Amino acid sequence: MKESVIANVTIIPVGTAHPSLSHYIAACFKIVKQAQGISYQLTAMGTTIQGPLERVLELVKEIHEVPFTQGAQRVFTAISIDDRRDKAITIEGKVQAVKQLAD
């Protein structure tokens, strides 16, 4: 996947009545799963997505909106983007590269 970035996205609705956030996160994740041109990996602390930078930011904008449609009045969204242009990277490739070196 040429000219793509890998990003982690964490969506935190604030001022919800209950500490559980899983139904908000699941609604966001449904959209990630259906997104065209995006690879993804759900993790315990966010969702890792891969695709062209513009597409990734569009998707972030889209899923950031989801908790508001579910009643939240405030949302914190944290995104970290890894954009490497000297070689192609993939979600799985990054993990394997580290695992092999750490064995």
Next chain:
Amino acid sequence: MKESVIANVTIIPVGTAHPSLSHYIAACFKIVKQAQGISYQLTAMGTTIQGPLERVLELVKEIHEVPFTQGAQRVFTAISIDDRRDKAITIEGKVQAVKQLAD
């Protein structure tokens, strides 16, 4: 500023041979200063910007590109977005609200 978000953006070029990053950050900050419809505050750990979400993400995309034009081959960009829709917030207003309560 109705329907605006406050975001912190931290740009980290990687593999740049020297630990100083200030000339990369300054080049990004020049673009922030000239951006239409954006309030900003430079901090020690990033740049805080305020504006409509779409405008903020466009600006992030623009400044994320800057270190590549200066020779970097890999850039990590971290963004945290605070989007509150029950009341208007500003960069200065958030700081003052906490300072007054902490006095």
Next chain:
Amino acid sequence: MKESVIANVTIIPVGTAHPSLSHYIAACFKIVKQAQGISYQLTAMGTTIQGPLERVLELVKEIHEVPFTQGAQRVFTAISIDDRRDKAITIEGKVQAVKQLAD
């Protein structure tokens, strides 16, 4: 301040029923202000603190606990640490270095 790091700390209580978080943040900030050996700067998206790494992490642990004492049942805390060892850095010095280059 030799062998000190600069860190940004953002505390996000979750499930608090109301979107305002300022009284939680103010209670955390009171502790930062009284902390020995710590420089600080309150920003719109967190609190920037400077001190020896061990002292900074102790302080993070202390303020992360505060919202629980105020009734929160879940807290997200985000910390980013900048640790530069080739030269001394300060909160104000980092900001000024960028501002001068961007003028």
Next chain:
Amino acid sequence: MKESVIANVTIIPVGTAHPSLSHYIAACFKIVKQAQGISYQLTAMGTTIQGPLERVLELVKEIHEVPFTQGAQRVFTAISIDDRRDKAITIEGKVQAVKQLAD
């Protein structure tokens, strides 16, 4: 695992000569794998760890030091901590809860 937190840790050495960071990350990950009382999951954007808060922060401090021993002069470390006290959470449990709701 009672009274444990889940955290994501991302270590970014800066000013290294090459954009590849995998040998730094692998050296950190080796320490995580050997850490007592810590569950972990390597991801493309960091390492997710679980354990008591104090133990997690000790481990962060330890792995943050690693790139310096490998020659780096500056390291950015980002940590996000999810501390939920109304019910026990696990790395795998959080992922499964979201996956089931999103099916």
